[in-house]
Structures are given as C-alpha cells and as structure tokens.
Amino acid sequence: MSFEPRILGFLCNWCSYAGADLAGVSRIQYPPNIRVIRVMCSGRVDPEFIFKALKLGIDGVIITGCHPGDCHYIEGNYEAVKKFELVQKLLSKLNMEKRIRLEWVSASEGNRFAEVITDFTNQIKELGPSPLSGKDLDMELMEKLEALEMAAESYRLRALVGRERKITEQENVYGEKYPKEKFDNLFDAAINNEYIRNRILLSLEKNPKSVKDLATQLNIDSKEILNHILVLKGRNQVAMEDIIENQPIYLNVMER
Amino acid sequence: MTEKQDEDIRIGIFVCHCGTNIGGFVDCEQLAEYATTLPNVAHSEHNLYTCSETGLAAIRNAVKEHNLNRVVVASCTPRTHEPLFRDCVQEVGLNPYLFNFVNIRDQCTWVHMKETDAAFEKAKDLIKMGSAKAAKLEALERIVVDINPIALIIGGGISGMNTAISLSKQGFKTHLVEKEDKLGGRLKSLYKLFPNDQEASAFLEDMTKKVEASKNLTVYTSSKIKSIEGFIGNYNVEIEQNGDIISLNVGAIIVAVGASVFEPTNLFGYDGEKSITQLELENKLKNNEVDANNIVMIQCVGARNEERVYCSSICCMTALKNALIIKEFNPDAHVTILFRDIYTPGIQYEQYFKKARKAGVLFIKYTLEKLPLVDKNEIKVFNEYLGEEILIPYDLLVLSTPLIANNDNSDLAQMLKVPLEENNFFLEAHVKLRPIDFATDGIYICGSAKWPVDITESTTQGLAAASRASRILSHETIEVESSTAYLPEWNKSLCKGCEVCITICPYNAIIKNEDDEIEIIQALCKGCGTCGSTCTKHAIEIKHFNNEQIMAEIIAFGGKIIE
Structure with a gap:
C-alpha cells in the first residue's frame, strides 16, 4: 500500500475555514489526508501545538490564515508568520522544516484551498513518513525534537x-x-x-x-x-x- | 451555569445524514456506532437531518433521557448551523458553549466524493477529535454590556449630516463634530450637482436647516477629536473646541470625515490661473468668471498612476457636469476632455455622458505612457484613436484631480483602533457583506472617508450608517463574544509583567491596571487568541479555544504523547 500521510491543519475561522467550506460547496476534490482544527485566528497557533503534533508522529502540519492585510483581527496573521518562522528555523536543525507550511487562503478561494492542500499532501508524500511515526522510535531524534520544543517554549x-x-x-x-x-x-x-x-x-x-x-x-x-x-x-x-x-x-x- | 462542570462528562454525539449529502458517501449508522466507543460518550445516534425539528427534538430528548452535559453534532459546518444547535442545547438547560460542531460535509464528504473509504476514516477521526474537545469544553457566561443610546458623528459633510439628521429623527441623542467653522465639507466649494444640476449652495442650505431643526442634535464646529477610549456602547470621547475640552460618553461612533483634494503642483503647468483644478473652476463658474473660449480638461491628473493607483471615481462626472455648464453659458466655446477611460456607471450617468457629446464636447483618449504635453498656448496630445499627435489650442486648462485620504486619518484610526487601507482611506469590515461597519463593534464608516464617492452615494451611505448604528443604540444591552482571552486567577503568579501581550493585542484590550497587574478587558477582546500563543509564560488562556482543548484535538488525532 502506498504511503498515506497524516496531516493536521489549523484553519482560521474567518478566511481559510470559510475557503475550505467553499471548496466543499463547489465540490472541488482534494486528498483526504488532512484533519482540521478550527481556530479563530492563525495567530492563535502556538508553536507548542506544532511540536506536539510532530512528536506524535503526525507527518505534516499546515496553518492557513487570511491574506496579509485581510486579517479579521487586523494583524493576527502577521503574528502567525513570526511564530511560524521560529518553528521553521528550529525544525531546520533536524531537516524537518518541510513538514510544516503556512499559507494564505481567503474566504473566496475554495479553489486555492484545494490546490494548497493537494500540493502540501504531495510534498509530504515525497518526504515520506515522519521519522517519528513508526513503531521503532528514534529516541535520539525524539530528544532533539524535545529540546527544540523546550527552546520554543x-x-x-x-x-x-x-x-x-x-x-x-x-x-x-x-x-x-x-x-x-x-x-x-x-x-x-x-x-x-x-x-x-x-x-x-x-x-x-x-x-x-x-x-x-x-x-x-x-x-x-x-x-x-x-x-x-x-x-x-x-x-x-x-x-x-x-x-x-x-x-x-x-x-x-x-x-x- | 457552572454546576455541570463538577459532574461526570457525558457526551452525546449526533451524526447527520444531511439527506444524501453525507449519508450518500459514508455510513452514518456505523459512524454513530463508532462514536459510542469513544471516551465519555454516553449516547450516540444518527439522524436524517439533525437540523430539522425532528432532529432538534432528538437532541433535546437525548439530553434529558441520558443526562447529557456535552453535545456534538457531526454535520455541515459551524459557520451556518452552530447558532441553531447552541440555541437547541440551551433550551434544555445546557450552556451553549458546551456544544461542539464537527464538519463532516463541507470539509469531508463533499470534497472526497470519489474516495468514500478514506472519507469514512476521516469522518471517524474528526468525530474523535471533536468529541475529545467537547470533553474539555467549559460553560461560558455571555458577556453583556450596557448601551448608552447616544451617537457621535465625526465629520459634518454631506454624509455626516445625513447620518445625524436620521439618527436624531429616530430619537437618539446625537453629537456632530466638524473641524471647520461651518458644516458642509466639500459641498461648500461646489457650484452645481450632477446629474440634476441642482445648486449646491441651495442644497446645503436646505440640509443645514434640517440639522438646525433637529431635536437631540448638538453640533460642534471648529472642533477636533482629542481622544477616544472604550468599547461598544461605552465610548469616552474628548473634543477640543477653541481650546476647551468637552467630554462625551457615546454608544456608537460614525466616521464621516470625507477626503481631501489632491493639489497638482508641478503637473500640467498648474498655476491656479490658466491651469486650474476642477474645484477652482467651480468657484469661477459660481462667480461667472469664465471668459475662455478654448477649454481643455485633463482627466486622471495624479490618479491611476504608480503613486496613486486608484480611480477617484467622481472626476469623470465632475468634468462632464462642468463641461455642460460651460456649454450652456457659451454654446460656441470649444470644450475638449482628454481622458484615459470615462467612468459613468448606471443609466442616468451614461445619459449624462451622451448629453455632453451631443452638446459638442470633444473626447480624446490618451494613455499613461504618452501624457499630454502642456505649452503656453497649446497642448500636444497623442490621440490614441487617430494614432497620431495633435495640437489643441487653449486659454483655460482644467485638471481633474482625485480625492485623497485626509492626512490626519491615521491619527483618528489609531484613536478608534480601526484599520486604514493602502491609500490611507478607512477600511471597512467586509467590502460586500459589511460595507458600513468596521471590524470593531459600534464604529461605522460612510462617505468619502472610505473611498471617493459623489453626493448621491454619500447620502445613501450616511443613511446606511444611521441604520447600522441604530441597531445597536436601540438596545439597552448587547451580548458580546464570550470566547475571549483571560488571565485565570491561578495563572496570575506566572505573569512576569513582560507586557508582550499588550504590544500585540490589536484591540488594546490588555492593560496594566492600578495594581500593576495585567488585565484583559472582556468587552474589548474579540478572542483572536494571539495573546495566548504569544504569552511568554503561558499565563493567558483563551476561552473556548484553550490549550487543553486544542491539545485534546491534536492528541485525539495523533495518538498518545510519549514523554
């Protein structure tokens, strides 16, 4: 059986979640690998959430928010960028930075939501399963990830x-x-x-x-x-x- | 309503078929069966339409029969149906925040129609995650704030005057603040109005009389806003009038500050005499000072270029109107309009354009790449239609310049905590769905403060703003979002006072109080949650989206944490 990644998505309520709903209303098909957690703003996504997901062996985490300048909360998405950049920089130490992504999807972009999810799913498929997803855990890697998480905290x-x-x-x-x-x-x-x-x-x-x-x-x-x-x-x-x-x-x- | 917190958690899960929208792709009966295997689930069932009266009755009965204290519905999307189900659980005595929505239609069966097995697995995971969050949900009290039924209108131009008249007619005490010494704004400097050639001064006089005759309406001229603090229903405003400070408390604020006129310094030989702006032309027309025979108008002067990308939208009609007035005075006058595009939306305005053409006004198209060159007595312009350069003699050149944002917009925006767009005009909450609102509750926008608009549109928007504001002012109290940020008592010792939360809060809802402690003003907070994810000591929690709840969702999907 081919590798089917497990992907976690954080969608902001006002733009991206609405965009994802629009993809549904328009019946635009995309890979079924993503599981969505709704947050009010992409700025709500604490670096801790991403680390917890990765430590659980989840293969990829995607955060989507309103386009710059369009945030329902004025500037929450700019804060989301800063938090994302921190996690990305930390994860690059373990070559895991490609397992996370931040994208902008507006409420009118059902098509774009489907494209972004398709593209990210393919990216994770190419990367292969998370090194922490199997039964035999790489304890050294886990400890390093733990250190990164503690640094982020x-x-x-x-x-x-x-x-x-x-x-x-x-x-x-x-x-x-x-x-x-x-x-x-x-x-x-x-x-x-x-x-x-x-x-x-x-x-x-x-x-x-x-x-x-x-x-x-x-x-x-x-x-x-x-x-x-x-x-x-x-x-x-x-x-x-x-x-x-x-x-x-x-x-x-x-x-x- | 916190008594349920102490009981055992008993979740009820309702899987909706949504006719065939969900049931046609995944087996809802099996999903409901799967739900019973999840922790804390006391009851589960599947309904043809959970949102129907039968479905809602099923929820109410199950809550009573099984003593449920959490309800999860797996169906369409919370964006449309969450309020319905929240009301439903409230009817049987549950706090509405003890309800959780799982989206298995818009974000599952509708988007994985050809992969039904995978869609089934996804629906299972989503229900598991939703149920895990439900177990951690807490009852929240709805926050209610009092409304002071008084309106403040900033700007006494045509839109602000309309708002003021309308609100005072509805019986609300209204304050109208104007920075100049007379009401009227731009209208003061106009001659006639399109499309019915009404005298602007007569129109303004009529409006001013209405303002003066309005009961409950106080006008403050030569006045400036000094400070604004507070939240919906309770804004404290300070106005400075001739050095005196006047303090007001109002429930709603309407921004009607209008716009400024761009001065075309160094453009097309602008000197205020032979080369003038449309506004200066209006003044000359008013005093019957136009004695030129060859009049040329240039459109889009300083607009729709790199510096100012937008179309000011009123200049085409202004030019047509003034061209027609000149032709009426002096039918032998040659009037030429050099344009890039003519914008005359609607049947009435299009007819106005035709009228100008019939009257003999010449229209010549130029492009941004080949701008007209102005000499002492003639203008060189590359005619796009002929494909060659032509010379037009002139003795009066009129420049159509755009309206630009007032340069004190940013000061006011900061006081109000509302955003400006890239050209420094005020930015509405949603261009189509909420064009008169700001994202901040209790503050509204109308007229050219948002975008250059003509008198008709200013009037319409002014009335719209009055209507939006009266929705709030007509209530004694209003409920505001309960899922806000807060600093729990037990976390107070964690706070180091770093004040990062104060820096990043877009609504200035976080302050340091008299005891030097961080305090979150619930009525100001919109619940974005950014402070929670930024707090350096994890002291701030976000109601309804707290760390524990989100972590429960992550763990439900990912499996157990290995520490």
Missing part, C-alpha cells in the same frame, strides 16, 4: 517572537528603528543557544555530567558548553553536584 524566544514586529517595524522613543538584519542575527543566535541549552538540560536530566562529557556527547566545543552551563546556572536550572578528578559535575535542578 523558553521565555527568551517567546519574548523575542512577541516583540519582533515592535522592535523591527516601529521606532523607539528616540525615533530609531532596529535593523531587521541585526535582529535576525540576534534571533538566530538565540535560537541556537536555547536549543543547545535545552539539549544540555535534557542530557543532565538523565544523569549528572561534566562539561567534557557533555562536549563529547553533544559533539560541541567544551568552551561553548561551559558558557551555556554558566548561563543555565544563572537561571537556576543546573547546579554543581560534585567535583570528581578536578572536574565539576553538573545536574539538572529544574522542576518538571
């Missing part, structure tokens, strides 16, 4: 995503605008840092380790690991447990 990244439009599109009290390019660099660095920090936390959750152990396990330079450990210590997320052979051993002290 972190205060720092959520605050950056929430403030991005204000920082890069509006002037501050001195009439200055923060350049988009500069923000992107800062954002990318933050994404990278939070990902590694959460991988460290997950690793330390299993058993306490030294910087050297972590460097070997995660294949990252030990100096960089040490910097992250210092940040995590500052956040009260790790603590030194012991010193063995002159090497400090750290453990995860987060409450879960």
